[in-house]
Amino acid sequence: xxxxxxxxxxxxxxxxxxxxxxxxxxxxxxxxxxxxxxxxxxxxxxxxxxxxxxxxxxxxxxxxxxxxxxxxxxxxxxxxxxxxxxxxxxxxxxxxxxxxxxxxxxxxxxxxxx
Amino acid sequence: xxxxxxxxxxxxxxxxxxxxxxxxxxxxxxxxxxxxxxxxxxxxxxxxxxxxxxxxxxxxxxxxxxxxxxxxxxxxxxxxxxxxxxxxxxxxxxxxxxxxxxxxxxxxx
Numbered sequence: 001x002x003x004x005x006x007x008x009x010x011x012x013x014x015x016x017x018x019x020x021x022x023x024x025x026x027x028x029x030x031x032x033x034x035x036x037x038x039x040x041x042x043x044x045x046x047x048x049x050x051x052x053x054x055x056x057x058x059x060x061x062x063x064x065x066x067x068x069x070x071x072x073x074x075x076x077x078x079x080x081x082x083x084x085x086x087x088x089x090x091x092x093x094x095x096x097x098x099x100x101x102x103x104x105x106x107x108x109x110x111x112x113x114x
Numbered sequence: 115x116x117x118x119x120x121x122x123x124x125x126x127x128x129x130x131x132x133x134x135x136x137x138x139x140x141x142x143x144x145x146x147x148x149x150x151x152x153x154x155x156x157x158x159x160x161x162x163x164x165x166x167x168x169x170x171x172x173x174x175x176x177x178x179x180x181x182x183x184x185x186x187x188x189x190x191x192x193x194x195x196x197x198x199x200x201x202x203x204x205x206x207x208x209x210x211x212x213x214x215x216x217x218x219x220x221x222x223x
Contacts, residue, residue: 042118042213043157043201058210090156100144100164100205105156 002026004106006091012112013081021076021109023091031096032074033103034058034066036087043090049074050096081113116140118214120202125220126192134187134200134217142207146178146185149201151216157201160187189219197221 004025013019025032030051035043045058049068063085065077074093078085088110092103117139126132138146145164149157163169163178163185175188187200199216206212 040215042215043203043211044213045210048210096209100162100209102147102159102162103211104159107156 004091004093004104006089006106006109008109009107010110010112012114013078015082015113016080019078019081019111021078021089021091021111023074023076023106024072025074025091025093025104025106026072027093027095027104028071029093029095029104030071031094032068033092033094034064034074034076035090035092036060036085037090037108038087046076046089081111083113085111086113087111116204116206116212118202118204118212120200120214120217122215123218123220125222126189128192128194128221128223130192131188131190132192132219134189134202134219136185136187136202136214138183138185138202138204138212138214140204140206140212143180144205144207144209146176147203147205147211148176148185148187149203151199151201153198160200192221194221194223 007022033048034046047066049055091106094101094103120136148160151157161176168177173190178185201216202214203211
């Protein structure tokens with residue numbers, strides 16, 4: 001069982017370029033999340049999805065979009081990258097159908113926008 | 115607003131005990147999580163408290179006081195591998211996690 005996988009592991013991107021970060025889970029969790037982690041700040045929620053076909057905005061959604069076409073995949077797209085989007089991005093999932101549940105994290109994508 | 119406070123950094127000695135405190139303010143409350151994060155890695159789950167009191171899990175214990183908006187993580191018999199950041203997160207009424215910035219724990223021999 002792989003859990004959650006993310007791709008790529010790291011990426012250097014020119015400002016203005018479009019980029020999609022991939023996230024796949026094999027735990028059949030209903031809920032998935034995208035966070036960014038910056039030095040000195042807590043994890044900040046970008047977007048989330050409580051179930052396939054639905055998405056919601058988190059704390060810092062501007063400049064990012066997501067889709068949830070099926071249970072397993074939750075890609076994050078930066079339409080036109082800017083240097084302030086340089087960060088480590090973590091995807092997470094949880095089984096929230098019975099109430100509060102633990103979030104499990106992927107290994108992260110380290111993104112640098114120049 | 116919603117807020118989580120925890121110390122930025124702590125230092126402890128191998129074999130000793132350390133307590134990492136966390137205070138929280140959230141809109142509603144559905145539990146308090148602690149995660150461990152080694153440098154360059156993903157956060158991994160340590161504990162979850164929703165009722166007042168102490169939950170013990172091996173060398174790690176976590177305490178919650180809902181009336182005080184306070185939790186702590188207690189690490190006993192510290193080992194060098196416990197050097198990591200410890201993240202406190204409170205779940206609000208929308209079941210979203212509000213995260214602290216993390217406490218970097220440095221273990222010295």
